[in-house]
Amino acid sequence: MPTLILVRHGQSQWNLENRFTGWWDVDLTEQGVAEAFAAGELLAEKGLLPTVAFTSLQTRAIKTLHLALEACGRLWIPETKDWHLNERHYGGLTGLDKQETRDRHGEEQVHVWRRSFDVPPPELESGSEFDLASDARYAGIPVPRTESLKLTIERVLPYWESAIRPQLEAGETVLVSAHGNSLRALVKHLSGISDADIASLEIPTGQPIVYDFDERLVPGERRYLKDI
Numbered sequence: 653m654p655t656l657i658l659v660r661h662g663q664s665q666w667n668l669e670n671r672f673t674g675w676w677d678v679d680l681t682e683q684g685v686a687e688a689f690a691a692g693e694l695l696a697e698k699g700l701l702p703t704v705a706f707t708s709l710q711t712r713a714i715k716t717l718h719l720a721l722e723a724c725g726r727l728w729i730p731e732t733k734d735w736h737l738n739e740r741h742y743g744g745l746t747g748l749d750k751q752e753t754r755d756r757h758g759e760e761q762v763h764v765w766r767r768s769f770d771v772p773p774p775e776l777e778s779g780s781e782f783d784l785a786s787d788a789r790y791a792g793i794p795v796p797r798t799e800s801l802k803l804t805i806e807r808v809l810p811y812w813e814s815a816i817r818p819q820l821e822a823g824e825t826v827l828v829s830a831h832g833n834s835l836r837a838l839v840k841h842l843s844g845i846s847d848a849d850i851a852s853l854e855i856p857t858g859q860p861i862v863y864d865f866d867e868r869l870v871p872g873e874r875r876y877l878k879d880i
């Protein structure tokens with residue numbers, strides 16, 4: 653049975669510092685490393701061994717993938733890194749402290765920027781210290797200036813259709829190591845969650861989520877591996 657495993661990266665340095673991160677490349681904390689390794693140990697314990705993997709171009713997701721694969725003895729499987737799985741771009745909020753931003757703009761406005769379906773944060777100014785346009789890893793890639801969840805879905809879903817879904821069609825057990833909002837985009841699609849209800853869906857770090865697919869490639873229920 654084709655199976656999809658989604659895992660959000662372990663705790664990052666800016667998760668810990670409570671800063672808006674998006675496309676900015678921050679590393680895992682010590683706790684994040686432990687969460688990623690534990691995710692792989694859980695895969696091994698449950699006998700759910702990935703055969704193909706996908707991740708973003710961001711260190712926290714790549715390292716999470718590698719730590720999890722190491723823990724379950726699967727570092728050797730094919731893996732693809734692609735910007736379409738990157739975190740949602742946080743625009744001009746990138747780098748700001750989430751609490752200070754609430755104090756300045758109000759709780760409600762920050763909630764809209766963080767969780768509304770289609771309201772993007774203000775655009776990142778060009779020349780900002782967080783501008784990644786000249787980062788070598790994004791050569792030839794249209795780096796966004798900001799993204800809502802809707803805009804994130806518009807780049808995650810075509811990648812799902814063209815790259816990830818075909819691996820499930822081929823019967824693989826696919827592991828995707830990505831980010832809070834690129835995974836919310838996938839889960840919204842796979843679990844048929846409405847634009848309104850997706851606002852309250854949070855994805856915890858380092859906690860594998862599993863979808864089994866039937867022979868017509870219809871996904872079953874979304875389950876946390878720890879509960880299976």
Ligand SMILES: O=C(O)[C@@H](CO)OP(=O)(O)O
Nearest residue numbers: 671672673674739766832
């Ligand atoms: O800062 C970010 O990029 C994301 C994920 O950590 O935060 P949020 O929870 O606001 O989507």
